[in-house]
Amino acid sequence: MILIDHIQQLGIAYHFEIEIEAALGGIYRGFSANGSDHNLLVASLKSRFLRQYGYNVSSNVFNKFKDGNENFKPSLSEDVIGMLNLYEASHLRIQGEDIMDEALGFCVKHLSTASRRT
Secondary structure, three states, X not given: OHHHHHHHXXXXXXXXXXXXXXXXXXXXXXXXXXXXXXXXHHHHHHHHHHHHOOOOOOHHHHHHHEOOOOOEOHHXXXXXXXXXXXXXXXXXXXXXXXXHHHHHHHHHHHHHHHHHHO
């Protein structure tokens, strides 16, 4: 996932479309809506890439990152790279996906705070 992200950031993904689509096909077959990824970065990358390439994936994978009050866990704010990728994934939300709207607000708030600390 991180390799695909770097390839996209370099702007050379079009050279590797076949390989990327094959990798994402395998990831999609193993993708679970309840999510087995307990890492915000990995869950965000999978969600974003699968949606970018036209796969229908549920946003419920992010429920595990919420606390008992249905808010995103404050500890996630320490994972700046994970939050940045969740922020990017939230821009591929579908109308009515409240969790992705909440994710966007959470990330904007905490990424703004993190940028002032550095």
